[in-house]
Amino acid sequence: MDIHALQQIVHKTRDARRKQTIPKFSPADRDQLIHKYHPDFRASAYRPIRFGPNEGEKTVVELATLLEGDSPIHDDLDLTPHHQTDVLIIGGGGAGCAAALHAHGAGAKTILATKLRLGDSNSVMAQGGMQVSVAPEDSPVTHFLDTLKGGHMENDHALLKVMVEEGPSIAKWLLELGVLFDRQADGNLHVKKGGGSSKPRLVTCSDYTGLEIMRVLKDEVLNQKIQLLEFAAAIELLSDDSGACTGAIFKDLDNQRHVVVAAKSVILATGGIGRLHIQGFPTSNHYGATGDGLCLSYRMGAKLAHIDTFQYHPSGAVYPEQLIGALVTEGIRSEGGQLVNAKGDRFVNELDTRDVVSSSIIRECEEGRGIRTMSGRVGVWLDTPILDAEHGAGTVEKHFPAMVLQFERFGIDISKDPVLIYPTLHYQNGGVKIDTNSETNVKNLFVAGEASGGLHGRNRLMGNSLLDLMVYGKRSGLTAAGRAGSMKQGKLTLKHLERFRAEAKQHGNVSGVISPMILPAYTRKVG
């Protein structure tokens, strides 16, 4: 059927729905719903990891396969370093830039290497804001408790306490660098309320928070003349006899050559995993979000935490095909956008937590109340025109200009037509286990940002990621720099790889893939 014909049900039922209130689920119903429909609970998508530090623990098949994968490096590679540094940072998103600036600021020789250009990352796309407890009625302790509740009580308390306590001074650091956070009339930071938080706590830069922070951090990295290696993908780490990390090997994506960097310590800030398209989900993530940091640290013997849980953002675009997976901001639901199934009914309180809303959308689709596209996708309606109906003509255009533009490019006017949405793979809740200095159980190997795990428990609250990046980017940078002065460069060997390969062999080398993935294979094989 024509999309406009199918949309009629949304227009027809709008007036009746406007008067309706949908209660939130009771804790018991909520649990039941999530267990039945959230992708994290689809047992068939999971399998135990066969060997390594997390042997026997379950994760999604896509990740398990990469973790058990083989390194692209031959053990006879010449390890004579091309570069020598105190601190090597891998990844040029928010966590990487923050780490680089702090390490450099503390006087360490610093190299920042990244897969694509400096800044090409998830960080630049963050729209919603960064959580900082600055409001008078708020406190770091309240921030701690809200986050714990959101994370299903499984967050690492020590990591979380550090993050919420250092939040305000991080905001000050960013302001001093020239980040333009939104203000109230009296000059204080303007704070918004995010899903799952009891107090308004999101500091924002219009709906370009990540872009603004990254513009400034990138510029500052350039001003400080920090040495950059761009289009350099880390493909293996280096270790000395004691197993401590001593550097990394990169593939220069321009000429395919290997580049060896000797470093006293290494900070991995390689971000998330969305481009693995776990369970076939589309993703909101950037092109390089292929979980490389997890594979690299796992081979070194670093333990991973909570790698069986992922965040599926409820509203990813399903139609048109060009926008598959792109985020339809939560702001639409906050302002009263309703979720409507093929029968014209609402089925969830739109402001419930992300895992609940996502689960209920999946339930509607699985029980036959979704709308299917010929390309085999399914979704439910997000009634966007209701915002104009509710708050006056022009509301959508005025409050969501970026989204209007995005759909308009494909001939869709979201102020007149509802959009089709389905959960999109958005965030890796877990990652490499770290301590409060951002260090892993492998000496001199630090992990910061989305690649690290433990802090967010089993579900991240909106806005906590940007703060996580800045706080642990800073801590990793400072600790690594502090250590550099008093230590010697360790030997460059591939001993950890020998050990890993021996283990893999014992388990029959089952994976059959080379990891890390580096970039997803979207290019069509022609001919």
Add this chain to the structure above:
Amino acid sequence: MTTDDTQNVIDQPEVMKPRMVTIEIAGKKVDVPEGITVVKAMWYAGIDVVRGIGCLGGFCGACATYYRTKDDPKVRTCLACQTAVQDGMCFTMMPPFPARKAIYEIQKLQDPKQDLFNFYPEAPLCRNCNACTEACPQRIDVREGVWKAVFGDFKSVSEMFMDCVMCGMCTPVCIADIAPNLVALYVSRAQGAHFAEKPIGLDTRIKEIQEGRYNDEWHNVLKMNDKELAEHCATVK
């Protein structure tokens, strides 16, 4: 949804009968399905794209692209991850442009408005040609921004360039060799670091934390067992 249900299915003409169009990628003709994005068209044509891709979401500015549509002499600019191909379109990606970025210590500036002329002496030479504005895929009035920067209206500039993705497409077209986006970035940072009001509430909170104002509360919370903590969390409203 059940597979035999045909009622709630959107017929997508482009999927049912994909219409192929002929486009030209950096001078080479290829057939691709109509309506896919410029980036996806390259993948479809079997081209590996490493330079020229980043966020795929319209935020990072990596995919700056020049294009022309059928029979129209005008060369336009777009973000390749956000633009659909059409029949007869030809495009090529823009390599990084060798613009000069000034180096500065933002916090140490004494007179940021005057310093602009030291860092970017070409900025006041704007000849009002408007080419930068026409080149901007984010619809920013770039020319106006350059003028405002030169006249010291840093606040307006910082607001105008909030949606600048730093694609750099305004730079190669400038007849006065200005890099408007870099000028705007300097101005925005100076605005934030030097001219924006200091948020008192933030300083108060930092001081409270340093002085141990929350220590008792922390102590209380951190000694709770899991059950007590869960109950305590539930009381936070």
